[in-house]
Amino acid sequence: xxxxxxxxxxxxxxxxxxxxxxxxxxxxxxxxxxxxxxxxxxxxxxxxxxxxxxxxxxxxxxxxxxxxxxxxxxxxxxxxxxxxxxxxxxxxxxxxxxxxxxxxxxxxxxxxxxxxxxxxxxxxxxxxxxxxxxxxxxxxxxxxxxxxxxxxxxxxxxxxxxxxxxxxxxxxxxxxxxxxxxxxxxxxxxxxxxxxxxxxxxxxxxxxxxxxxxxxxxxxxxxxxxxxxxxxxxxxxxxxxxxxxxxxxxxxxxxxxxxxxxxxxxxxxxxxxxxxxxxxxxxxxxxxxxxxxxxxxxxxxxxxxxxxxxxxxxxxxxxxxxxxxxxxxxxxxxxxxxxxxxxxxx
Ligand SMILES: [Fe+2]
Ligand SMILES: [Fe+2]
Numbered sequence: 001x002x003x004x005x006x007x008x009x010x011x012x013x014x015x016x017x018x019x020x021x022x023x024x025x026x027x028x029x030x031x032x033x034x035x036x037x038x039x040x041x042x043x044x045x046x047x048x049x050x051x052x053x054x055x056x057x058x059x060x061x062x063x064x065x066x067x068x069x070x071x072x073x074x075x076x077x078x079x080x081x082x083x084x085x086x087x088x089x090x091x092x093x094x095x096x097x098x099x100x101x102x103x104x105x106x107x108x109x110x111x112x113x114x115x116x117x118x119x120x121x122x123x124x125x126x127x128x129x130x131x132x133x134x135x136x137x138x139x140x141x142x143x144x145x146x147x148x149x150x151x152x153x154x155x156x157x158x159x160x161x162x163x164x165x166x167x168x169x170x171x172x173x174x175x176x177x178x179x180x181x182x183x184x185x186x187x188x189x190x191x192x193x194x195x196x197x198x199x200x201x202x203x204x205x206x207x208x209x210x211x212x213x214x215x216x217x218x219x220x221x222x223x224x225x226x227x228x229x230x231x232x233x234x235x236x237x238x239x240x241x242x243x244x245x246x247x248x249x250x251x252x253x254x255x256x257x258x259x260x261x262x263x264x265x266x267x268x269x270x271x272x273x274x275x276x277x278x279x280x281x282x283x284x285x286x287x288x289x290x291x292x293x294x295x296x297x298x299x300x301x302x303x304x305x306x307x308x309x310x311x312x313x314x315x316x317x318x319x320x321x322x323x324x325x326x327x328x329x330x331x332x333x334x335x336x337x338x339x340x341x342x343x344x345x346x
Contacts, residue, residue: 017041018135021062023053023079024097025071033066033122040128050074054082057089064134066095066118069105077112084113091141093134148242155202162213164291165201173197175281175327182326183319183341185273195242196249196278203233203250215292227262230254246274253278258313273344276316280306280323283315299328316341 020042024030027048034044045060047053051073057065065083069076076096083089096114098105106117116130159165176197177190204212207229211222218226233250237243243250252266252275259267261279271279287305290296297305303324310320318340 017043018063019043019045019060020131021045021047021053021056021060021065023047023050023056023065023071023076024068025049026068029068029120036122036124036127037131042131050076050079053079057083057092062092063138064093064095064131066097066131067114068097069109077108080109080114081112091138093138095130095134148240151202151237151240151243152198154205155199158204159201161209164289168285168289169198169201171285172200172278172282175285176278179277179281179319179323179326183277183322185277185341185345189274189345192245192249193274193277196246196253196274197281199233199237199243199246200250200253200278200282201229201233202236203229203231205236206232217293227254230263248272249274249278251275253282255279256314257316260314269344271316272346273316273341276319280315280319284323284327303328 017040020037022030022033022037022044023046024033025048030046030048034046037044045056045062047056049071053065053067054074056062065079067076067079080094080096083092083094093115094113095116095118096105096109098109098117098119109117115134118127118130155169159168173194174197176193180190180193181187207226211218211225214222230251230253234247237247237250249272251263252261252272255261255264255266255271255275256279257268257271257276259265261271284302284306287297287302288299306315306320306324309315310317
């Protein structure tokens with residue numbers, strides 16, 4: 001797949017192909033390379049020395065850098081070292097231009113993290129092959145970065161197997177964000193709340209279908225099996241960088257304020273506010289959608305159940321109050337509840 005094919009397969013790719021930054025203090029060299037790359041459909045920008053190169057990287061966000069070594073102000077080694085040291089540009093491929101058979105150049109280049117070498121005079125076919133191969137790797141790394149999306153797809157796949165839970169995680173994510181905002185809890189945690197909503201039941205992937213989709217009450221043994229989805233979910237997401245902030249939501253979304261929940265039997269303030277929010281809207285969504293053994297409950301009936309369970313000590317009374325008012329009559333302001341909850345966010 002060439003750079004140009006890539007833009008056809010991937011609608012988010014740059015329309016004119018990948019962006020390549022040429023760094024060389026010789027204008028002639030710049031122009032030679034540029035002509036060659038432009039002809040192949042690449043989008044080319046140029047820099048005349050190392051300092052300018054770093055500025056251009058920040059400005060144009062290239063997909064690959066072709067780097068000369070000997071340059072005024074800052075040489076190619078230093079540019080490469082800085083690019084590879086910066087988490088933002090660590091995976092930006094760097095091709096270093098060396099003179100023929102300069103072993104020392106290569107050793108130094110490798111030390112600073114160069115991905116490839118090219119010797120002058122350029123062999124056109126070799127240059128293009130290396131550039132394309134690096135760009136392919138680059139796109140692979142970008143996709144791996146999106147492993148998060150794979151997990152979301154998995155979460156959707158789990159609930160799609162059961163017609164009664166279809167769309168559940170998306171609704172929980174939306175409702176949780178709505179409740180979080182209505183409670184005046186910090187905006188910067190909203191992405192975590194949404195993510196937690198999307199992923200809270202991901203552990204169901206590890207639960208037997210017979211238990212997961214049983215159209216009726218679960219036996220004690222089956223219920224024990226079902227409870228494991230909290231711990232399994234945390235386990236699945238633990239290695240995932242992108243899910244780091246939501247593990248406690250996944251694990252604790254079935255905890256109750258009175259300690260009667262699972263898996264840890266946390267109570268009161270030990271139940272993270274994030275998990276309380278997701279737990280409550282999780283229950284709200286379950287009650288307001290139909291099940292094999294009962295129709296969807298009306299909002300009135302659902303609120304009544306949530307009130308009763310709150311009176312029994314199961315739900316956070318502040319959140320329950322805000323949910324009922326917000327979900328029935330649109331957003332309102334509850335300064336008292338806000339202050340109370342805000343003090344409990346870590
Ligand atoms: Fe759950
Ligand atoms: Fe759920």
